[in-house]
Structure formats: structure tokens, C-alpha cells
Amino acid sequence: MSVNIQTIVEQFKIEGNYESAKVFGSGLINTTYKVITKEEAAPNYLLQIVNHHIFKNVPELTRNIKRVTDHIRSKLVKENGADLARQVLNPIDTQDGLGFVQDAEGKYWRMFLFIENARSYDQLSNGHQAYMGGKAFGQFQSRMADLPGEPLYPVLPDFHNTEMRILNFIERVKADPAGRVKEVQAEVDFLMARSEEYKKVVQMGRDGIIPERIVHQDTKFNNVLLDENDNILCVIDLDTVMPGFVCYDIGDAIRNGANTGKEDDRELDNVSLNMELYEGFIKGFMEETKEVLTPAEIDTLAFGAKLLTYEQAVRFLDDYIDGDNYYKINSPDHNLVRTRAQIKLLQSMEDNFDKMEAIVKQYAS
Numbered sequence: 001m002s003v004n005i006q007t008i009v010e011q012f013k014i015e016g017n018y019e020s021a022k023v024f025g026s027g028l029i030n031t032t033y034k035v036i037t038k039e040e041a042a043p044n045y046l047l048q049i050v051n052h053h054i055f056k057n058v059p060e061l062t063r064n065i066k067r068v069t070d071h072i073r074s075k076l077v078k079e080n081g082a083d084l085a086r087q088v089l090n091p092i093d094t095q096d097g098l099g100f101v102q103d104a105e106g107k108y109w110r111m112f113l114f115i116e117n118a119r120s121y122d123q124l125s126n127g128h129q130a131y132m133g134g135k136a137f138g139q140f141q142s143r144m145a146d147l148p149g150e151p152l153y154p155v156l157p158d159f160h161n162t163e164m165r166i167l168n169f170i171e172r173v174k175a176d177p178a179g180r181v182k183e184v185q186a187e188v189d190f191l192m193a194r195s196e197e198y199k200k201v202v203q204m205g206r207d208g209i210i211p212e213r214i215v216h217q218d219t220k221f222n223n224v225l226l227d228e229n230d231n232i233l234c235v236i237d238l239d240t241v242m243p244g245f246v247c248y249d250i251g252d253a254i255r256n257g258a259n260t261g262k263e264d265d266r267e268l269d270n271v272s273l274n275m276e277l278y279e280g281f282i283k284g285f286m287e288e289t290k291e292v293l294t295p296a297e298i299d300t301l302a303f304g305a306k307l308l309t310y311e312q313a314v315r316f317l318d319d320y321i322d323g324d325n326y327y328k329i330n331s332p333d334h335n336l337v338r339t340r341a342q343i344k345l346l347q348s349m350e351d352n353f354d355k356m357e358a359i360v361k362q363y364a365s
């Protein structure tokens, strides 16, 4: 890259001096680096290029993240023995006080304290991890319940508005910008056959049956940092924290985390709902939230897993039909492979839906 990372880093108020930077993590949207400082005593940092084609208002996004992390920190300081460097993301301010740097190419950079000795898994290996994932997102959600001040800025309006996503998808299929629709007609038909069912949560919100709350909205398991004993450190990747419905968070956590295969598994036989991991997520999430959730919200939780899987299939296929403009891809058919894996997972959830609902009932009581 032509931009010199050191000159970017030096515009932030860091301790110590820049030594090196290397690409880090496996997110599909932003570009992340770990920055090492020369001095042993100085912390390391996490530097990110924010994808401003997606997050168009970086100043407001920066303000949201500051408000959210300040609020979590204000709760942690009241807890005995809380580790303020590891139990909350710490954004690093810039010399000019803006909190982000825009380089000569127009890219936006931001920085956090690097959380040392943290684990972030793309795939789970046991029910304890799922339980911790459910707890982490449940705890995040209950901490946000008393965020002071005006509503958070809607950085991505209608992010999980499935009704809107379906309307956009129909338009995309009609326009067929990359000439790919004929190749994916079976997948389009599968998703369109279910479109009415998956408008339900948005409609329930509109009818006042379920309340909006501040939720995370990108609850992949690699957005939870765990310590060396797999206990919760903190929830990261706060770009999408906005008002939304509670089933989005537990739903997406299950979609991403309770899959026997990978999100982009080419081998569809690997993909299904892992009931043990599903139960772990529900147990952890319910422990943290059941006192505040309404019966109508509790009724949406198992459905949320299907909803978010459906929506993710629509989003991946939409991007494939569009010619791959949104998600990072590793192969020309990557978004189609991802779509097929989401459809397979959704089918498995449809087959197990009664059991999924029974597990929610068990932990809600």
C-alpha cells in the first residue's frame, strides 16, 4: 500500500513508538492491523481502516463507539477488580481530537488499545464457549439498556430490516447486473418462497408488539474476546450498535456460532445446526436478559436464529448477483458458496424448530 502506516499511527496519542504493523483478524468488512510498539512497557494497538463505502458517516460512527465504550467503562469502574484495559474496547484519540485519521487516499483509520492474551474464534469447539458467547451478548445488551443521552446515530439504517432487504433483493434479481441470475435461480426461488414468513419481526416492531432496544447487530463469535480460560473479556466490533430487536443478536450469534460447518463451507454435508451449541447460546443469553425481556420478545428468540440465517442468505446472494461489491471474497464464487451454506443451515433449523423453541421455553422459566 502507498500509505505509510507509521505516519498514520503517529497521528494518534499512543504511548511508546511505532515498531511494526501486520494484518490481523478475519473480518469481512474492515481491514485490521496489529501495531507493535518498540518499548516493552508501552502497549500494542489495533489499527483499522474503516470501510467507509459501508460506514459512510465516520465522525458519527466514532461518536457512537465512544459513547458505548464510555458507558461500559463507567459500569466497570464500579466493579471490584475489573480490568479496564481488557474488559472494554478503548478507542485511542488523535492529536487533533477527532478520533480518526483520513489519509491522502480518503481512507479512514482508527485505533484501539490491543487487548493482549485474548482469544477470538471463527469456530466454536464446545458448549462452554457457546454459553460464554450467549452471556457476552446478553450482558452487552443489558448494559446498553441505560445508555444516557439521545439515541445512537443510525450508522446503517435498516441494517436488519428483512422486509427492506427482500424488496432490494427483488430489484437486484430484476436488474441482474452481473448476468448471474440464471445460474442461481434455484437459490432465488428457495428464498422468495419464504419471503412473507421472514417479514414477521419487522412487522411486530411496527405494530408495537416488541420494543426496540440498543443491540449489537453483528454478533459473530469472533466479535467476542475470551481470556485464556475461555471466560468473557469483552464484545468488540461495535460499528453496528444501533436500535434494533433483541432477536437479532441471539439469532446472528446462533447462525454464525452454532453451525457444525463453516459459514462458507463448500461441503454442505458438514453444515447443520449443532443443538449443543444452540443450547449453550440460549442458556447464556437468557441468564443475562430474561428479567427484562417481554414474553413477546422471548417468543421471537428461536425464530431470530432462522431469521438471521435467512437474511444472511439473502445478503450473500444479493452480493453475488451484484458482482461482489460488499463482502471480501477469496474466490469468484465465494458469495454463492456462502449462500448455499446459509440455506443448508436454514433447512436444518426448519427441521429442528420445535426443539429450538422448547429450549428457549426451558431457559426462560
Ligand code: ADP
Residues within 6 Å of the ligand: 024, 025, 026, 027, 028, 029, 030, 031, 032, 046, 089, 112, 113, 114, 115, 116, 118, 120, 222, 223, 236, 237, 238
Ligand atoms: P471486522 O469489522 O472486520 O470484523 P473487528 O473489529 O471485528 O473487524 O476486528 C477483526 C478482528 O481483530 C477481531 O475478530 C479480533 O480477532 C481482532 N480484534 C479486534 N479488536 C481487537 C482489540 N482491541 N484487541 C485485540 N484483538 C482485536
Ligand code: GN1
Residues within 6 Å of the ligand: 026, 027, 028, 029, 030, 054, 217, 218, 220, 223, 237, 239, 240, 263, 312
Ligand atoms: C460482516 O464485519 P464482520 O466480518 O464482523 C457483516 C455482518 C455479516 C458478516 C457475515 C457491517 O461482519 O453483518 O453477518 O460479515 N457486517 C456488516 O460473516 O455488514
Ligand code: MG
Residues within 6 Å of the ligand: 027, 028, 220, 222, 223, 237
Ligand atoms: Mg468482526
